[in-house]
Amino acid sequence: MAGPLDGIRVVEIGVWVAGPAAGGILADWGAEVIKVEPPEGDPARGFQRMLGADMPNNPVFELDNRGKRSVVLDLGTPAGREAVLALIDTADVFLSNIRPAALARLGLDHETLLARRPQLVYGIITGYGLEGPDADRAAYDIAAFWARSGIAHLLTPSGANPPFQRGGMGDHSVASSFAGAIAAALFARERSGRGQLVSTSLLRQGVYTVGFDLNMKLGWGLHPQIGMRETMGNPSINNYMAGDGRRFWIVGLEGDRHWPPLARAVGHPEWLEDPRFASAMARAQNAAELIALLDGIFATRTLAEWAAIFDAETDFFWAPIQSADEVLADPQLRASGALVDVPDPLGTTTMVASPADFHGTRCAPRWIAPQLGEHTGEVLREIGMREPSERASDS
Secondary structure: OEOOOOOOEEEEEOOOOHHHHHHHHHHHOOOEEEEEEOOOOOHHHHHHHHHHOOOOOOHHHHHHHOOOEEEEOOOOOHHHHHHHHHHHOOOOEEEEOOOHHHHHHOOOOHHHHHHHOOOOEEEEEEOOOOOOOOOOOOOOHHHHHHHHOOHHHHOOOOOOOOOOOOOOHHHHHHHHHHHHHHHHHHHHHHHHOOOEEEEEEHHHHHHHHOHHHHHHHHHHOOOOOOOOHHHOOOOOEEEEEOOOOOEEEEEOOOHHHHHHHHHHHOOOHHHHOOOOOOOHHHHHHOHHHHHHHHHHHHOOOOHHHHHHHHHOOOOOOEEEOOOHHHHHHOHHHHHOOOEEEEEEOOEEEEEEOOOOOOOOOOEOOOOOOOOOOOOHHHHHHHOOOOOHHHHHHHO
């Protein structure tokens, strides 16, 4: 199961989540990803202490770094820089989410590396882009993707505090986009023989995520306000609570198509002729009354009972609102390919899969995340070098 990127070598100098996650997806797709780390390691190796005290494993780091080889190089030394340049000379892709000015100080800017190796695909993820006053501004995804892009504001009800995003939401989103961009640049190289600079940013990804709203603002000068479930203009797109306290979403986007099965499911087919609810406009004008009626009806049965009723109705679209435990227990999760068993020294470790499958060039993660510097000697010997520490001891 070599994968569609079998034979592609990626040199990654990434920290925390966004860059390593993109490298992790490429590794899942079959690329050979060499993770270059400083002597103290990628700071994401400390997630287990930050989030779980002295846990014996680090599932956050594992998700983004499985299937890679780790090489420790001190890029602050001439020997470290010599070694990383020699390694990049053998690579198809250079991938980083280090700030551009820091890379430039190390001689790893795109101008230098593309002049040295014209066939290289040079990929960089930044917080705010490569141009403009904030091009070199530090950013985690909470800052650039969540806050500055408008997502947090668009999800904040009037007078409420902004919600917090979950860990790595923007990082994993931009990593998915970026892995596709790297693959597109490799395809372009097949035609032209030349590599290129490929870039994106957390801000750019965040803006695209809420592009529905922002493009409405650009085109119409307005956008929908955040929905309030008690007054949703289309009660067929709303969340409700069953009698056992479990919540669910009904997603009847097309009123004329999806309102009749909802009316039938709740036992009120006469509502289809009721002047209060017979048209989309009438339902919007009487939304509060209709939602209150639906709340009372849904409270009379458990979610399991409603599920059987919903599923018996053609064109009734819905989904349960699931906790993390419920998601992981959902049989559709495994069936959809969203979980993968990653080989480890004792057998396998179940993890979340990266979000794409290739049915003609099947692939799967090959091993768990490497130990810090686990492959330094091995990788450098492959390119005819010794570890900088070995060379230092000879002098």
